[in-house]
Amino acid sequence: MGYPHKPHNRETVVLSKYFGDPEAATLDGWKKRGGYVALQKALTMAPGDIVTIVKDSGLRGRGGAGFPTGVKWSFMKPGDGKPHYLCCNADESEPGTFKDREIMRWTPHALVEGCAIGAYAIGAETAYIYIRGEFTEPIVKVENAIKEAYAAGILGKNAMGTGKTVNVWVHRGAGAYICGEETALMNSIEGRRGNPRIKPPFPAVSGVFAQPTTINNVETLVAVPHILNNGADWYKQWMRADNPKSTGTKLYSVCGNVQRPGNYEVPMGFPFKDFLYDLCGGPPEGRKFKAIIPGGISVPIQTVDEAEASLMDYEGFVANGTMLGSGGVIIFDDAQNIVKQIARAARFFAHESCAQCTQCREGTAWTTKILERIVAGDGTHEDLDTLLDIGEQMTGKTICVLSDSCATPVASGIKKFRADFEALIKKKRVHMVPAQVA
């Protein structure tokens, strides 16, 4: 993992090997570390062969949904006479996640290389890297890397002397969580408000500028050069023997109340308990873990006992009632007011709702108001049922999943930590009764 701590000996550093190494961000430094070998190789291969290798490797989308990358790429039909586009989703905005930021800060050339290979594999001549507007340092790093790559003839009309055209550009966002949703991201690149689009048509049919488009997360694309260099079987060495559906390594961002926050790279199937106590160092001194969200704030919150039983891969987390999501592990200790933190999460979604769909626009705001009322000590027992009811109305009924994402931590929070909610509500009652008696 490296930055800001030294890698733990139980980590498997593939993508994060050069975190904290300033030389890796330069073109010369990156070439010395084996950079652009995979791109050179890829540009001499048939695009279909690259897609096959990625398919065989079992690489799945690291942005949250976990869709098989090779299968996604195979939806793009080269030679259909239309311009194709690759969009790299670097709008990392899911609270708890900060892995893509570190990838772009320390190894921007890895991303440029991954984008170039991805674009070539899907028959695209242009790739846009959509970086959230707040990431000023990563934007500068990636733009510099692109500049260096053009100057060295790695990108452009005759990429690496192969006669193929590969362009990679940065597109800066301007502060909207929803632009991390793939169709909203495409609207934002087109110069529109970042409202998600109704699917179908899916991006592979009609994406950015109404042309066939593939959208991939930063971490997904950065893994591709390693797979091309070492082969699909090499990548498959990291999986559980009983679960071939999740392969490779995954970066987890750890934050909240924990001894050693930061990014950790572990193979698929790693035991979550070891991860929490061994790698991350356990809870702060004198405290205990209370609640854990393993995949960014949109996935179900868990008690420590539940969370500790998980194995860290797509299926492992689902089997335990939550999701891998984006890999943003958020930890709250026993000194935290869980209700307040859930209310704060709801406020995040209310702020970031694009307001297209009624369920989301009204539901996120209503949820926030009720939760903040409970935190302030003015809650009633009916509020909990109202929250669950609103959550149900918000789930599965909107264009994108922001609405569901708001309902998930609230519903799971009430289910797992009902006593905390009721304690706040009871406080109010205790206060009221003597007042009436007197």
Add this chain to the structure above:
Amino acid sequence: MSAPNTSTAEYFRAPADWGPTDGKGFETAASHGHAEHAPYQPVLAVGSARRKELDELLTRYPTKMAVLLPALWMVQHERGWVSDDAMAEVAEVLELTPAYVKGVVTFYTMYHQHPVAKHFIQVCTTSPCNACGAEGVVEAFLKHTGCHELGTTSPDGNFAVIEVECLGACGFATPVQINEDFIESVTPERVPEILAGLKS
């Protein structure tokens, strides 16, 4: 609103005293406090460095509209905010309507639609940072900048403090963004030192 007892055409007819009566055109949002104080100086004038930058960007996209977000960034970098006049200029250059551009500007939180303080301080207070004491950092900034209240500008015009939603650096709690600078692992104790660095 209940419809009056008149025909639809009558109902939507503009009042007689409405419209360009003083030769200055229709009343716009600009006359409601969003106006520039001095005559607007174009940012993207033909031949200017910014215009050349814009023309270079246009070669990267198949449509003119796609350059809208970068064009708005250029305006904000030059002027510190995006005024109605600036939106009109960008609209003209990219062959869009000012109303469309305004629609886009209002969607994205990072475009300032008003002039902002010299140092615009945004403190992340979403759940992970909140659990690590972000509220204390907000309080410290409010106290030491003299702003006292979220969103207001300090009397000297130098500082404004707001709470912001997730800045994407949760493991470095609490991250603070001051204009284009990103500061990690801010604690209430570090606030005076950070502010001192800004003043110099």
